[in-house]
Amino acid sequence: MFTIKSRAAWVAAAAMAAMPLLSACGAATPVPSPTNTTVMTEPPTAGTTMGETPAAGGSAMMDALAAEGIKPDPSAKGKFEFFSWWTAGGEAEGKNDILNLYKELYPNVEVIDAAVAGGGGDKAKAVLKTRMQGNDPPDTFQVHGGPELIDGYVKPGLMDPVTGIYKDMNIMSAFPKQLLDKVSYQGEVYSVPANIHRGNVLFYNKKVLADNGVQPPTNWDEFYKAADTLKAKGIPALAVGGKDTWAVTMLFEDILLTTAGPDKYNDLMSGKADWTDKSVTDALDHLKKIWSSGYVNKDFSALTWDEAAGQVLKGQAAMTVMGDWAKGYFQANDTNWAENFGWEPTPGTAGIFKVITDSFGLPKGAKNPDNTKRFLDLLASKTGQVTFNLRKGSIPARTDVDTSKFDVYMKDANKDFASATALVGSAPHGSATIEAFSSALTTAINTYVANLGDPADTAKEIQSKATDLLK
Amino acid sequence: MSNVVTPQAPTRPSTKTEPAPMVVPARSRRKPASRDRLVAILMVLPSFVAIALFVYGFIAWNGWASLTDWRGLGKMNQVGPVRFPAAPFAGLYNYDRLFQDDRFLIDLRNNAIFTAAFLIACIVLGLALTILLDQKIKGESFFRNVYLFPMALSFVVTGTIWRWLFLDKPFPWVTNKNLALAAVTVAAVWQMSGFTMAMFLAALRGIPDELREAARVDGATEFGVYRHVVLPLINPIILSALIILGHISLKIFDLIYVMTGGSQTLGFATDVPSIYMFQLAFRDDLFARSSAISMIMLVFVAVVIVPYLITNLRSEAQT
Numbered sequence: 135m136f137t138i139k140s141r142a143a144w145v146a147a148a149a150m151a152a153m154p155l156l157s158a159c160g161a162a163t164p165v166p167s168p169t170n171t172t173v174m175t176e177p178p179t180a181g182t183t184m185g186e187t188p189a190a191g192g193s194a195m196m197d198a199l200a201a202e203g204i205k206p207d208p209s210a211k212g213k214f215e216f217f218s219w220w221t222a223g224g225e226a227e228g229k230n231d232i233l234n235l236y237k238e239l240y241p242n243v244e245v246i247d248a249a250v251a252g253g254g255g256d257k258a259k260a261v262l263k264t265r266m267q268g269n270d271p272p273d274t275f276q277v278h279g280g281p282e283l284i285d286g287y288v289k290p291g292l293m294d295p296v297t298g299i300y301k302d303m304n305i306m307s308a309f310p311k312q313l314l315d316k317v318s319y320q321g322e323v324y325s326v327p328a329n330i331h332r333g334n335v336l337f338y339n340k341k342v343l344a345d346n347g348v349q350p351p352t353n354w355d356e357f358y359k360a361a362d363t364l365k366a367k368g369i370p371a372l373a374v375g376g377k378d379t380w381a382v383t384m385l386f387e388d389i390l391l392t393t394a395g396p397d398k399y400n401d402l403m404s405g406k407a408d409w410t411d412k413s414v415t416d417a418l419d420h421l422k423k424i425w426s427s428g429y430v431n432k433d434f435s436a437l438t439w440d441e442a443a444g445q446v447l448k449g450q451a452a453m454t455v456m457g458d459w460a461k462g463y464f465q466a467n468d469t470n471w472a473e474n475f476g477w478e479p480t481p482g483t484a485g486i487f488k489v490i491t492d493s494f495g496l497p498k499g500a501k502n503p504d505n506t507k508r509f510l511d512l513l514a515s516k517t518g519q520v521t522f523n524l525r526k527g528s529i530p531a532r533t534d535v536d537t538s539k540f541d542v543y544m545k546d547a548n549k550d551f552a553s554a555t556a557l558v559g560s561a562p563h564g565s566a567t568i569e570a571f572s573s574a575l576t577t578a579i580n581t582y583v584a585n586l587g588d589p590a591d592t593a594k595e596i597q598s599k600a601t602d603l604l605k
Numbered sequence: 606m607s608n609v610v611t612p613q614a615p616t617r618p619s620t621k622t623e624p625a626p627m628v629v630p631a632r633s634r635r636k637p638a639s640r641d642r643l644v645a646i647l648m649v650l651p652s653f654v655a656i657a658l659f660v661y662g663f664i665a666w667n668g669w670a671s672l673t674d675w676r677g678l679g680k681m682n683q684v685g686p687v688r689f690p691a692a693p694f695a696g697l698y699n700y701d702r703l704f705q706d707d708r709f710l711i712d713l714r715n716n717a718i719f720t721a722a723f724l725i726a727c728i729v730l731g732l733a734l735t736i737l738l739d740q741k742i743k744g745e746s747f748f749r750n751v752y753l754f755p756m757a758l759s760f761v762v763t764g765t766i767w768r769w770l771f772l773d774k775p776f777p778w779v780t781n782k783n784l785a786l787a788a789v790t791v792a793a794v795w796q797m798s799g800f801t802m803a804m805f806l807a808a809l810r811g812i813p814d815e816l817r818e819a820a821r822v823d824g825a826t827e828f829g830v831y832r833h834v835v836l837p838l839i840n841p842i843i844l845s846a847l848i849i850l851g852h853i854s855l856k857i858f859d860l861i862y863v864m865t866g867g868s869q870t871l872g873f874a875t876d877v878p879s880i881y882m883f884q885l886a887f888r889d890d891l892f893a894r895s896s897a898i899s900m901i902m903l904v905f906v907a908v909v910i911v912p913y914l915i916t917n918l919r920s921e922a923q924t
Contacts, residue, residue, distance in 0.1 A: 256887075256888060259887065259888065260887035260888070263678055263887055263890070264887075266678050266679075267678050267679070285677065286677065286678065286890065287678065289677070290677050290678045290679030290680055291679055291680070292678060292679050376870055377870050378870075379869050379870055435870050435871070436780050568889075568890070569888055569889050569890060570676070570885075570889035570890060570891050573884070573888065573889050577708060577869075580869070580870065581707075581872065584872055602702060603891075
């Protein structure tokens with residue numbers, strides 16, 4: 135332990151101590167936050183290892199790739215920087231699987247895995263935006279398909295189109311057209327979707343429903359009846375992880391899909407329709423009914439989405455509405471997950487698939503564009519899509535892949551995805567609207583749920599934000 | 606004896622030297638003086654230019670950005686060596702939107718409450734610690750260092766530790782709408798009150814013992830000595846502490862970001878302008894509005910610091 139003996143030295147020390155404080159004025163560096171931060175974050179996809187580990191490489195896989203026109207090329211040199219916020223769990227495993235495959239194909243390319251941990255990409259996005267603005271782009275980066283990609287990076291002229299990859303591989307029709315529309319701008323495609331998560335899923339505890347003689351609801355009226363029955367037994371029908379503010383927004387979106395229909399939903403999200411519309415106030419009325427009738431777990435504001443799913447897991451609540459990364463949670467915590475838990479589209483949204491997709495493109499000014507194209511080729515191939523998704527726990531964006539290794543949920547989701555009548559986006563996941571409006575919407579919806587005020591006021595508030603931000 | 610000593614002692618004894626008599630003739634004084642001045646200017650020039658460019662230049666750039674409708678990445682206009690956002694001029698639109706924005710108004714209120722509570726607690730606690738340490742106790746230097754050590758931590762560390770402490774029983778404050786801001790304040794005070802103690806202690810040691818002795822000889826109680834001799838003498842230091850802490854609390858970011866992230870699910874119970882500023886820029890791509898928040902924060906800090914700088918300059922000019 136040090137001591138400061140003389141009086142003068144002590145005075146000097148105090149003065150010195152004050153100096154760094156004063157000079158710290160300008161240094162507003164973004165700080166990493168702990169994983170459990172309450173900042174609006176997107177869920178880490180709680181994936182777990184599937185029964186089988188797709189062996190990186192192997193001659194069968196190489197043969198399959200060769201059949202798709204992708205062959206090993208030791209002459210490929212240089213570097214390849216891959217930027218993402220996948221650092222843990224199933225998503226990191228999926229990333230490693232595909233990067234290892236890439237390394238096997240191109241052994242002389244140095245792969246730089248530039249992952250920024252924390253939240254659901256808040257930190258990574260801040261770093262990425264600084265790099266893009268400073269003209270120092272990575273060779274490819276994780277970005278949600280939808281306005282996050284198109285408005286965020288394509289319209290400002292920061293991306294090169296990758297339409298050529300689709301044409302060369304002749305795979306335009308392998309992806310649903312509505313999905314490619316989400317990553318296209320003025321006739322050019324700007325990224326390769328790597329995976330698909332579904333945003334409108336109702337997960338339920340089969341035993342809790344059966345014990346109370348309740349069927350999984352297919353519309354909100356059925357839900358209210360079921361919820362009343364459950365409430366009489368002291369079981370909240372719906373577990374909400376409201377600490378993740380976006381979880382409440384996702385529930386609102388699903389209700390809005392039933393009151394507005396997918397077309398008007400898209401128009402609202404893009405600012406073409408007015409938010410003071412009756413469909414919006416109707417959806418808000420539903421929210422109010424759900425909250426004020428005691429259908430929701432009392433501690434919703436203190437729980438994250440996975441803690442809410444945990445209540446369903448333990449039978450403390452009957453159902454939860456969440457993106458299908460919640461499957462990963464059930465899978466990780468119950469070996470008989472497929473028997474004990476059921477899933478349906480959120481009431482009233484059958485046929486509609488709320489798409490959340492991570493995609494990869496080619497930034498303008500990327501230092502190794504050839505290596506990026508090699509990666510995008512691989513990612514767009516059937517083999518690449520399956521390799522990436524098996525351990526990540528999502529389904530491939532291509533609908534023509536071999537589903538034999540999929541688990542029962544993935545097979546279901548894959549079928550629904552291919553046959554969906556409408557693919558819509560989700561605001562908090564970048565696929566429905568720009569991030570500024572998504573934040574404003576999330577703030578408005580969560581404030582509404584906290585105060586349960588007049589729906590018309592909230593609708594007007596949202597419209598005011600839409601006028602400001604969606605012009 | 607009700608005679609209370611009014612201290613006449615100089616606060617800065619060392620500067621009380623007699624001014625040198627003006628014996629140098631005017632003519633011979635001029636030349637070396639101007640050369641001195643030239644040298645002085647040359648010495649100061651680099652830092653002057655650097656500060657003009659990298660501080661005030663950037664503030665001006667930021668001020669301009671806040672008056673545009675700059676959203677999203679890319680799109681910059683190159684004007685000479687400087688790049689400006691290629692966005693239409695929007696006047697005070699962003700400021701107008703901010704002052705209609707519920708979240709921003711909550712942020713301002715939170716920051717005001719936090720600043721007031723933080724300053725008062727730091728000063729009071731710092732003074733209390735100082736006076737206790739001033740009682741010629743054994744192991745004084747040990748306690749001094751113990752109290753000062755929290756300051757050596759970064760706010761991120763402090764925030765993480767206190768988040769854990771306040772997350773669960775017996776004080777689940779960060780999850781409570783009404784207590785979250787108090788939790789943040791406690792953490793900030795814990796970190797910075799040692800610093801005020803150090804400043805006060807340093808000031809206290811600068812007070813000649815003779816003054817206190819004189820007061821005691823004149824019959825002042827111990828309390829009277831502090832009340833009428835010590836406190837008035839360290840008043841300027843209290844002001845300095847207020848300024849230094851005040852500008853920290855007006856710009857507080859890291860501690861709150863780590864501890865609560867602004868408590869967005871609790872109605873922004875601990876949100877402050879700096880967190881909103883960060884999210885507007887790096888999450889929502891609304892750079893112009895984010896710049897507007899930073900300009901507003903600059904004005905707040907200036908309101909605190911500029912009068913202090915002016916009084917400082919005046920008093921320096923006098924001596």
